[in-house]
Amino acid sequence: MKLHVIARGRIGQSPxxxxxxxxxxxxxxxxxxxxxxDTAPWPAFGLQNGPGRTVVLDExxxxxxxxxxxxxxxxxxxxxxxxxxxxxxxxxxxxxATRDGADLLLCFGRATWPHMLVRAMLAEQLYRALxxxxxxxxxxA
Numbered sequence: 146m147k148l149h150v151i152a153r154g155r156i157g158q159s160p161x162x163x164x165x166x167x168x169x170x171x172x173x174x175x176x177x178x179x180x181x182x183d184t185a186p187w188p189a190f191g192l193q194n195g196p197g198r199t200v201v202l203d204e205x206x207x208x209x210x211x212x213x214x215x216x217x218x219x220x221x222x223x224x225x226x227x228x229x230x231x232x233x234x235x236x237x238x239x240x241x242a243t244r245d246g247a248d249l250l251l252c253f254g255r256a257t258w259p260h261m262l263v264r265a266m267l268a269e270q271l272y273r274a275l276x277x278x279x280x281x282x283x284x285x286a
Contacts, residue, residue, distance in 0.1 A: 152233040168268035206228030215277035
């Protein structure tokens with residue numbers, strides 16, 4: 146299953162970008178990243194790649210332990226989901242229509258995080274989730 150992070154704004158050459166890149170390299174092509182403008186519509190998905198799921202990163206979302214996120218991604222993969230999209234909004238977050246259209250609203254705790262840092266946190270969690278599914282010792286729970 147392809148993991149596709151779609152994020153508003155440009156991360157540039159920042160420390161957060163270095164972290165995202167570190168996990169992207171470790172994921173060996175299993176994670177794609179698309180950046181879009183702050184006011185651009187979310188790209189249309191699912192038509193070319195078969196069944197897909199959409200996860201919206203939002204402070205109103207569920208705070209899932211890493212093992213639970215891994216289990217959910219594993220179920221989706223085993224059910225034939227070809228692509229899971231992770232939408233990261235700009236500083237003002239997501240509109241109601243985007244949240245309502247999500248298969249999952251996901252948060253990283255109740256704190257508010259800068260959207261550039263969320264990219265790095267998400268990349269690490271995706272790496273951790275796939276490590277759990279692959280039986281790799283990275284996750285030591």
